[in-house]
Amino acid sequence: WWQSVEPAPKDPILGVTEAFLADPSPDKVNVGVGAYRDDNGKPVVLQSVREAERRIAGNLNMEYLPMGGSVKMVEETLKLAYGEHSEFIKDKRIAAVQSLSDFQKRFSPDSQIYIPDPTWANHHNIWRDAQVPQRTYHYYHPESKGLDFSALMDDIKVREADFDLLTKNAPNGSFFLLHACAHNPTGVDPSEEQWREISHQFKVKGHFAFFDMAYQGFASGDPDRDAKSIRIFLQDGHHIGISQSYAKNMGLYGQRVGCLSVLCEDEKQAVTVKSQLQQLARPMYSNPPVHGALVVSTILGDPELKKLWLKEVKVMADRIIGMRTMLRENLENLGSQLSWKHITDQIGMFCYSGMMPEQVDRLTKEFHIYMTRNGRISMAGINTSNVGYLANAINEVTKS
Ligand code: LMR
Numbered sequence: 001w002w003q004s005v006e007p008a009p010k011d012p013i014l015g016v017t018e019a020f021l022a023d024p025s026p027d028k029v030n031v032g033v034g035a036y037r038d039d040n041g042k043p044v045v046l047q048s049v050r051e052a053e054r055r056i057a058g059n060l061n062m063e064y065l066p067m068g069g070s071v072k073m074v075e076e077t078l079k080l081a082y083g084e085h086s087e088f089i090k091d092k093r094i095a096a097v098q099s100l101s102d103f104q105k106r107f108s109p110d111s112q113i114y115i116p117d118p119t120w121a122n123h124h125n126i127w128r129d130a131q132v133p134q135r136t137y138h139y140y141h142p143e144s145k146g147l148d149f150s151a152l153m154d155d156i157k158v159r160e161a162d163f164d165l166l167t168k169n170a171p172n173g174s175f176f177l178l179h180a181c182a183h184n185p186t187g188v189d190p191s192e193e194q195w196r197e198i199s200h201q202f203k204v205k206g207h208f209a210f211f212d213m214a215y216q217g218f219a220s221g222d223p224d225r226d227a228k229s230i231r232i233f234l235q236d237g238h239h240i241g242i243s244q245s246y247a248k249n250m251g252l253y254g255q256r257v258g259c260l261s262v263l264c265e266d267e268k269q270a271v272t273v274k275s276q277l278q279q280l281a282r283p284m285y286s287n288p289p290v291h292g293a294l295v296v297s298t299i300l301g302d303p304e305l306k307k308l309w310l311k312e313v314k315v316m317a318d319r320i321i322g323m324r325t326m327l328r329e330n331l332e333n334l335g336s337q338l339s340w341k342h343i344t345d346q347i348g349m350f351c352y353s354g355m356m357p358e359q360v361d362r363l364t365k366e367f368h369i370y371m372t373r374n375g376r377i378s379m380a381g382i383n384t385s386n387v388g389y390l391a392n393a394i395n396e397v398t399k400s
Contacts, residue, residue: 012121012372020370028368029390031381034184034349035253036316039383044316046251048309052298060294067278067286069098069259070293076300077259081180081213081227081242082234088263095273096261097281099288113210114155114176116140118374120184120212123177137176140186145342145354147188156201173206180242181226182215182348185376189219189347195229199236209233210241217249218348221317223310239263246296248349249313255292316380320349323382327351330391338398351377359397367393 010018016032038044068074074096078089088094113127116139127134138151156176178198183189190198202209211230217223233240245258260277264270281287299305328343343351355363355375363369369390371377382390 012374016370016372019364023368023370025368027389029370029381029386031369031371031378031390034248034378034380036248036251036320036349036380037383039319039385041381041383041386044251046309046312048299048305048312049250049252049295051305051308052295055298056291056294060291062290065098065287065290065293067097067281068274069288070290070297072297072301073257073293074098074259074261076297077244078261080216080223080300081211081230081244081261082263083224083227083231086234088234092267093264093270094261095264095270095277096259097274097277098257098259098293099281099285108175111175114174116177116179116183118185119177119179120214121372123212132175139183140188140352142354145188145352146345147190147194149190149194152190153197153201156198156205156207173208175208175210176202178209178211178229180211180213180216180229181219182350184214184348185350185372185374186352187346187348187350188352190229192228192232195232199233199238202233202238203236208241209238210243212243214243214245215248215348216244217310217313218317218320220347221314223249223313234263239265246292249316250296250299250309251316252292252295255295256289257292257296320379323379323387324351326384326387327377327379327382327391330388331395334391334395336395336398337400349378349380351379353377353394355394355398362397363393366396369393 013033017030020028020030020032036044075089078094078096079086082088082094112133112135114135114137115123115127117136118140119136124134137155138148140146141148141151179189181189199209201207211233213227213230216226219226230240230242239262241260241262243258243260246252246255247258250257262270262273262277264273299309324344324346328340331338331340331343342354346352353375357373357375360371360373360375363371367389
């Protein structure tokens with residue numbers, strides 16, 4: 001039956017975890033997957049989550065959720081992204097469901113998606129599976145290890161008449177994927193002023209902005225402040241889409257809980273769009289899993305628990321910032337001739353180190369350090385016990 005099936009390539013991110021787990025070395029370090037660890041390198045379950053689970057335990061039944069998922073969870077999640085007192089929520093203009101679907105292909109069949117270069121590796125899989133053609137737009141500037149703002153603006157700005165299939169410039173009315181905050185993998189975000197310019201240009205060109213917000217809270221330590229890019233687009237009157245995730249900021253990785261929302265013209269359109277989002281969910285997974293959604297709605301629906309959660313998000317973000325400083329200091333103290341300023345300039349869970357794939361391979365082979373071959377370091381995997389070892393290894397493989 002299956003003779004013609006070829007082995008699938010290893011996943012560039014999750015494959016790193018598989019290789020790490022298979023390595024028996026006691027020295028091994030995993031800075032591959034973006035998953036938070038404490039200073040002992042252990043996974044963390046937030047206290048707010050534990051307390052929510054305690055409260056849920058006695059009251060939980062195992063009924064199906066609706067196709068659109070938990071209504072309460074979705075309500076609270078929209079407040080986080082669109083703002084606690086958002087008029088769009090009040091006017092019921094947002095079509096939102098728990099989880100993901102391929103809406104774009106079905107209702108805008110000729111569209112393509114513009115994805116930043118680079119981006120989270122799985123974005124390519126998601127749009128490939130939805131059969132939406134992908135193009136990239138400039139984002140990262142390798143020399144400065146920061147944002148290539150002028151190239152990014154050029155890509156979104158050029159007039160339709162200038163559109164040339166051989167360049168990366170986008171025709172009017174294109175779909176763009178934007179990382180709302182803490183860009184993965186680069187750790188480089190536009191400034192507030194730059195977001196304003198991007199939003200303005202999107203307006204001029206009639207582009208549609210779809211935000212991936214997987215790290216809300218990890219950029220500044222404050223989820224509300226991290227929604228700044230979205231709020232700017234809302235102020236400018238864009239009809240945006242957002243996918244939000246609680247994998248990182250509530251540490252609910254394996255629970256797979258998130259929310260997909262689309263801001264519509266009015267309530268009637270939102271009801272229509274939501275009905276189609278649910279229709280997409282039905283053949284894929286029918287309705288989403290319930291436990292994570294209950295944890296989220298319990299936390300966000302209780303002012304005390306929400307306060308505790310916000311504190312815990314800040315603790316995670318601050319520990320990562322501390323590790324940035326330590327990694328940079330260690331490299332400088334070792335006398336590295338390279339600049340490591342970008343380690344502390346970049347934000348969120350990742351450092352886009354600038355190391356080449358061959359240098360990453362040496363880290364793995366010689367030092368049992370596991371990370372993605374694009375040089376991305378998950379700062380959350382660093383702690384006070386392994387930072388010296390990691391810095392020494394990085395220094396060794398980057399010596400000319
Ligand atoms: C990552 O980028 O490491 C995470 O988002 C985990 C994943 O699924 O890739």
